[in-house]
Amino acid sequence: xxxxxxxxxxxxxxxxxxxxxxxxxxxxxxxxxxxxxxxxxxxxxxxxxxxxxxxxxxxxxxxxxxxxxxxxxxxxxxxxxxxxxxxxxxxxxxxxxxxxxxxxxxxxxxxxxxxxxxxxxxxxxxxxxxxxxxxxxxxxxxxxxxxxxxxxxxxxxxxxxxxxxxxxxxxxxxxxxxxxxxxxxxxxxxxxxxxxxxxxxxxxxxxxxxxxxxxxxxxxxxxxxxxxxxxxxxxxxxxxxxxxxxxxxxxxxxxxxxxxxxxxxxxxxxxxxxxxxxxxxxxxxxxxxxxxxxxxxxxxxxxxxxxxxxxxxxxxxxxxxxxxxxxxxxxxxxxxxxxxxxxxxxxxxxxxxx
Numbered sequence: 001x002x003x004x005x006x007x008x009x010x011x012x013x014x015x016x017x018x019x020x021x022x023x024x025x026x027x028x029x030x031x032x033x034x035x036x037x038x039x040x041x042x043x044x045x046x047x048x049x050x051x052x053x054x055x056x057x058x059x060x061x062x063x064x065x066x067x068x069x070x071x072x073x074x075x076x077x078x079x080x081x082x083x084x085x086x087x088x089x090x091x092x093x094x095x096x097x098x099x100x101x102x103x104x105x106x107x108x109x110x111x112x113x114x115x116x117x118x119x120x121x122x123x124x125x126x127x128x129x130x131x132x133x134x135x136x137x138x139x140x141x142x143x144x145x146x147x148x149x150x151x152x153x154x155x156x157x158x159x160x161x162x163x164x165x166x167x168x169x170x171x172x173x174x175x176x177x178x179x180x181x182x183x184x185x186x187x188x189x190x191x192x193x194x195x196x197x198x199x200x201x202x203x204x205x206x207x208x209x210x211x212x213x214x215x216x217x218x219x220x221x222x223x224x225x226x227x228x229x230x231x232x233x234x235x236x237x238x239x240x241x242x243x244x245x246x247x248x249x250x251x252x253x254x255x256x257x258x259x260x261x262x263x264x265x266x267x268x269x270x271x272x273x274x275x276x277x278x279x280x281x282x283x284x285x286x287x288x289x290x291x292x293x294x295x296x297x298x299x300x301x302x303x304x305x306x307x308x309x310x311x312x313x314x315x316x317x318x319x320x321x322x323x324x325x326x327x328x329x330x331x332x333x334x335x336x337x338x339x340x341x342x343x344x345x346x347x348x349x350x351x352x353x354x
Contacts, residue, residue, distance in 0.1 A: 026072045033057055034076060038088040043130070053088075057096040070102050078111045083127040086115045090134040100137065106146045109138035113149060119160040132163030136170035140178065151180050155188070161198070168201040173208045182206065182214050186221060196232060203236035207243040215244070223249045226256050234260070235269030242276025247285035250277065257294055262301045264308050271295065271311035278318040292319040296327050299339070306338035313339070317346035325350055 026034070033053040040047035045054075060066045076089040090112065093102065102108050116131040135153075138146060153159045154167050168185065176182045188194050189202040203225075206218045218240070225237040226249075238256060241249040253273055261270040274291040282288065295315035298304075316327050328350070331343035 024068075024071075024075070026076055027060075027066070027069070030057065030060060030069065030072055034073075034085065034088045034092065037091070038082065038084040043087065043091050043126070053092065054096060057092045058098070061096055061098040070097055070099075070108075073097070074102070074108045074111050077115050077131075080115070083119055083125065087127040087130040090115075090130045094130070094134050103137040103141065106138070106141060106143035109135065109141060109143070109146050109150070112138075113146070113153060116153065116160060116163045119163065121160050121162070126162060128160030128163035129166050132160075132166030133170065135163070136167050139167070139171060139175035139181065147178055147180075151184055154181075155184060157194075161195075165198065165201045168198070168205060171205045171208075173210050176209050176211070176214060182209055182217075186217060189221065196230065200232050200236050203233065203240055207240040219244060219246050219248055222246070223252055226252055231265040235266060238266075238269045238273035239276065242273035245277060245283045245286055247283070250286055253277070254290055254294060257298070261294070261298045261312075262304045264304070267298070267304060267308045267311050271298070271315050274312075275315045275318045278315060288319065292316065292323065295319070299331065306336040310338055310342045313342045313346050316343075317350060320350055320353075 025031070033049075033056045036049035037043070037047075037053040040050050043050055045051050057069075060069055070093070073089045073093050077086045080086040080089070112131055112135045116128060116135060119125075119128045119131065121128065135150065138150060141147060150167065154164060156164075168188075171181060171185065185202040185206050189199050189206065191199070203222070207222075209215050209218050222237040222240045222244075223246075225233050228234050228237070234256070238253060241253050246253075257270040257274060260266040274295050277286055277291050278288045292315070295312040299309050299312035299316065301309065313328070313331065316324050316331075318324075325347060328343045328347040332340050332347055334340040334343070
C-alpha cells in the first residue's frame with residue numbers, strides 16, 4: 001500500500017493491477033551501499049562499509065542529478081523483510097540525506113511506524129532504536145491520525161522497547177504542544193505496572209514542558225516522587241526539578257539532598273540537581289547560595305567515599321565567584337587525590353574564564 005502511494009506521488013504508479021510489475025527498484029548504487037551497510041554488525045566507523053555508505057549517500061544527497069533518493073530509502077523500509085536493511089535505510093535518512101522535509105509527509109511516518117511494529121526486542125540489535133529515532137520526527141506532525149497511532153505505540157508495551165524509549169527520549173517542548181503526548185508520558189511515569197526504565201525515560205523528558213498547566217502537572221509529579229522507594233525515580237525527579245528550576249520544589253529538593261546526598265545511590269542525582277538549580281540564568285525564588293552551601297557540606301561529608309563526594313565539586317564550580325573559588329582552593333589542598341585533583345581542575349577553569 002505504501003509503496004503504491006510513494007510511486008503515485010512520483011508519477012510512477014499505473015494502478016493496482018500493475019503494482020507488482022511497476023514497483024520502482026532502488027537506485028543500483030544506493031542499493032549496493034544500503035546492502036553493504038546492512039551487513040555491518042555495528043553501524044559505526046568500525047565497519048569499512050559504514051564509512052563508504054556515509055560518504056556515498058551523503059554525496060548522492062547533494063547531487064542534484066540524483067532523483068528520488070528519499071523515496072528510495074523509505075521504499076526500502078516499506079519493502080524490507082530484514083530488520084538490518086530497514087535500519088540501514090533509516091540510519092541513512094537520519095544522518096545523511098541532509099533535509100528534514102520528509103517529516104512533512106505522513107505516509108513516510110506511517111512506513112516507519114509499521115516497520116517498528118514488526119520488530120521484536122533483541123538485546124544485540126539496535127534496529128528498533130534506529131527506527132524509533134527516525135519516527136520521532138513525526139511527533140510534531142499535523143496529521144492527527146498518525147500522531148494518535150504514534151502515541152499508541154509509545155503506550156504499547158509490546159512495541160520494541162529500544163524504539164519505544166527513543167520516541168520518549170526525543171520528545172520535547174514542540175511535541176508537547178500536540179494534544180495528548182505530555183499526558184501520556186506523565187501517565188506512564190506514574191504507572192507502577194510499567195517498567196522502571198520506561199518510567200525513568202519519561203521522567204527524563206517531561207521537564208521540558210513549558211505551558212503553565214503542563215509545567216505544574218510535571219512539577220507536582222516530581223515533588224511527589226521525592227519520597228519514592230526507588231532511588232532511580234527519586235534521582236530522575238531531583239534532576240527534573242533542577243532542570244525546571246522549580247521554585248515550588250526547591251526546599252523539598254534541599255531537604256532530600258540533605259537526607260540522601262551522602263549515599264552512593266543518590267549522590268550523582270543530588271549533585272546534578274543542585275548544579276542545575278545554580279547554572280545558567282538566575283530565577284526569582286531560588287536562593288542559589290543554599291544549594292552552594294549544601295554542596296560544600298556534602299563534599300566534606302566523609303561518610304561518603306572521595307570519588308562520590310567529588311560529584312559536588314562541579315556544583316561548587318557552577319556557583320563560582322569568590323566563594324566558589326575559595327571552597328575549591330581548600331578542596332584542592334585535600335590529602336584525598338580524588339577530591340584534590342578535580343577541585344584544582346575546576347578552580348583553573350574558573351580562573352581561565354576571567
